[in-house]
Amino acid sequence: MSGVNRRSVLSSGAALAGGAAVTAGLATAAVAAPSAAPAGAASAGTGATIRPGDPRYPELTTGNNQRFVARPDYIKMIRSSADAEKALRDAFRARKRVSVRSGGHCFADFACNPEIEVILDFSEMTDVGYDAARRAFYVEPGARLINVYEALYKGWGVTVPGGICYSVGAGGHIAGGGYGLLSRAHGLVVDHLYAVEIVVVDAAGRTRTVVATREEDDPHRDLWWAHTGGGGGNFGLVTRYWFRSPDARGTAPEDQLISPPSxxxxxxxxxxxxxxxxxxxxxxxxxxxxxxxxxxxxxxxxxxxxxxxxxxxxxxxxxxxxxxxxxxxxxxxxxxxxxxxxxxxxxxxxxxxxxxxxxxxxxxxxxxxxxxxxxxxxxxxxxxxxxxxxxxxxxxxxxxxxxxxxxxxxxxxxxxxxxxxxxxxxxxxxxxxxxxxxxxxxxxxxxxxxxxxxxxxxxxxxxxxxxxxxxxxxxxxxxxxxxxxxxxxxxxxxxxxxxxxxxxxxxxxxxxxxxxxxxxxxxxxxxxxxxYPKLQQVKRRYDPANFFRHSLSVEPAKR
Incomplete structure (x- = not known):
């Protein structure tokens, strides 16, 4: 996507601040023999696969509510839509029961329960920025709300009317509607949702990445609509949201989304x-x-x-x-x-x-x-x-x-x-x-x-x-x-x-x-x-095998 990644800009200072330590290690690194990557390690564009026995496993088999614990075959950390496509395809073909987690809160057992065999975890996808081509701000699903607010406001003086708790993950918060202290003045978070990028799978296990917008002529508009309050973990893997307020004007980024009170x-x-x-x-x-x-x-x-x-x-x-x-x-x-x-x-x-x-x-x-x-x-x-x-x-x-x-x-x-x-x-x-x-x-x-x-x-x-x-x-x-x-x-x-x-x-x-x-x-x-009936129609079109399901998931409409 085109545009500036505000979070990358903000984090570059931290990388530079560590430059002395990096430089000090170069001589050693230059002569050291390359070592094999540890099992389950991530590469730049591919997230780690974490299995039982990995010291990270216990932390990643439960969430904010310790009532709910999973014992999956593995946790797959997702870093991109391509990574999500492959992870979804692999799990589908292996007939694994999956759950989806953005990394924040879940009050019920949607992400963690004993039936889950694979957790697809998006907590490493945290970018927030501006997409000039879409004239909209993007938010990845693993971003926590406080990071979304900081990036949008410091970068452009805008925000979304989201929740109070800083550690809520954007992925689920947005899909369920999202509200906060600015909602009485500006509506729900989803009232400003312009588009969603989502990885879906058909009944044969073929995966694809779809961008659905609120444009009236968009053939995937109903999929956008389903993510304006239809709940997380129902239709596919969200890899990016875009926001532009319905009354946005012009082309300046600061005019595309609401501004909070100064x-x-x-x-x-x-x-x-x-x-x-x-x-x-x-x-x-x-x-x-x-x-x-x-x-x-x-x-x-x-x-x-x-x-x-x-x-x-x-x-x-x-x-x-x-x-x-x-x-x-x-x-x-x-x-x-x-x-x-x-x-x-x-x-x-x-x-x-x-x-x-x-x-x-x-x-x-x-x-x-x-x-x-x-x-x-x-x-x-x-x-x-x-x-x-x-x-x-x-x-x-x-x-x-x-x-x-x-x-x-x-x-x-x-x-x-x-x-x-x-x-x-x-x-x-x-x-x-x-x-x-x-x-x-x-x-x-x-x-x-x-x-x-x-x-x-x-x-x-x-x-x-x-x-x-x-x-x-x-x-x-x-x-x-x-x-x-x-x-x-x-x-x-x-x-x-x-x-x-x-x-x-x-x-x-x-x-x-x-x-x-x-x-x-x-x-x-x-x-x-x-x-609900319309949500069921969307479910039948984009998840006909009912692959994404949990204890309160949308059931596909019967033909």
Whole structure:
């Protein structure tokens, strides 16, 4: 591809800095006899093949969630589309069960489980740059979100409205839709996706690399569409994404993608559990829900404000909330102050400084009084010091839900009951409430594969623990909470006037289990709504053998 590789430019300084050491070793290298490459070693364009017995193997057979472990025949590190084609062809012809990993997080067993025989790992494909020929920015699937933000912003002053956690891999984040603190102002990540490069395999094992764009006359447009929320690991091997906003103009790179605010106004506060009883708890959450019901239209003046509210268990000691506003919009401080006042109205709660980590939020005592700072600085502050979700030694359980309206009394009662259970002493447990709506809701449900376009906030129920012996207790706790919370609709957030299903990037195998999902609504509908049949058609065309499959994968349409 043409254009400048920004990450290569940024890393060249590090290479030069090591020049003295390299030069010092040249004399020795010149006379030393060449040695054989170790088994499984990589070449410049081909990634390593890592098998049992290799010291790297244990690290690469599991991911961010230690509940899920694979014992594959080998892990194939991928470095290019040609490398991906060969790896896919070899695995197909050997009839190996494969999984696909970009190297970041996976909440379920998609990448690592006992049935996997080959893991195709893209974590070495991390380039971010500008492609002048396509007039779009490219991102490889192994790039972590913080690296994407740094490269795009430092190079061109642009960004994508992606997630908070720095270590999420771009490959899965994008395919599932992608959202973050800028989404209320700019939509989902996939609302800016222009093209995707993907390696696919036909029923005979023939592999090819396809570039699918959003252009109306592109014969592969449906494949592009499937990657705008259809989930990772379903259709093939993504080797590159390109981004250009739909309203991009001219030819200058900086005009092809959204620009983040130059500065943001940020606030972090704690609501102590010792100030809460059930009545105050209910009012606090109802305030959050009511505010988002009122202010989540596509053109709301509050679309420039987004908040992350960790409703932690009583064992943690407090509930933490981080809020960010575009500081360049008129009246930014007034928007923030009115929001904070609305959340605490009628509760009598006195917010305190956020002095200890809570869920996805680090301790931020310096933000008890709102503070203006550069956008990238704020992004690093929240995203790179994430003490719970990025712990690579922990086990976790996660469940999701989109809310179109405020909580019911029964939902809040269920939440209070389980968060205050006297036998539950784990502080690393929370219901995370994310501001949603705004420009996300300006897009039609069928324009992208991500169909949830009328929600006002999103939820993630999650808990983390260390020991396998505690799996039953914690899984039982989160299942009981979730199913009590959605008791009126069969234990899941069905598609109705109050809830809008689940988020595929927070995958949960329980929704496919009729013992847990008693609603009669298929799990496919919860994640994809009316878009699932089209996803099945794309699957049949590009993966007719159903080679790419996992516990919640798209099934090809029947002929």
């Amino acid at each position: 500065t943001v106004l940020v606030s972090a506060v704690d609501f102590p559990w010792d100030q809460l009883d059930e009545t105050k708890f209910a009012r606090l959450l109802k305030n959050f829900g009511a505010w988002h019901e009122q202010h989540s239209g596509p053109d709301s003046e509050y679309r420039h404000l987004s908040s992350l509210f960790n409703v932690s268990s009583k064992a943690h000691g407090s509930l933490g909330m981080f809020t960010q506003v575009d500081a360049t919009v008129p009246g930014a401080r007034q928007l923030l102050d009115s929001y904070l006042a609305a959340i605490t109205a009628g509760t009598g709660i006195k917010p305190r400084a956020l002095t200890k980590p809570t869920g996805e939020l680090p301790a931020m005592p310096q933000l008890a009084e709102p503070r203006t700072m550069p956008w990238l600085q704020a992004t690093r502050l929240v995203g790179t010091n994430n003490p719970t979700i990025t712990d690579p030694t922990s086990r976790g359980a996660h469940k999701s839900g989109y809310m179109r309206r405020n909580f019911t009394d029964a939902q809040i009662a269920a939440l209070y009951k389980h968060m205050t259970r006297p036998d539950f002493t784990n502080p690393d447990t929370m219901l995370v409430l994310f501001s949603f709506g705004g420009r996300v809701n300006a897009v039609a449900p069928d324009a992208t594969a991500n169909a949830q376009r009328s929600s006002v906030f999103k939820m993630c129920f999650q808990t983390f623990w260390q020991d396998e012996s505690e799996d039953d207790f914690y899984l039982g706790w989160v299942r009981d909470l979730y199913e009590d919370f959605f008791a009126a609709t069969g234990g899941v957030p069905v598609i109705d006037d109050r809830t809008d299903g689940c988020y595929i990037n927070y995958p949960d195998r329980d929704v496919a289990d009729p013992r847990r999902n008693r609603s009669g609504v298929p799990w496919q509908t919860l994640y994809y709504k009316d878009n």
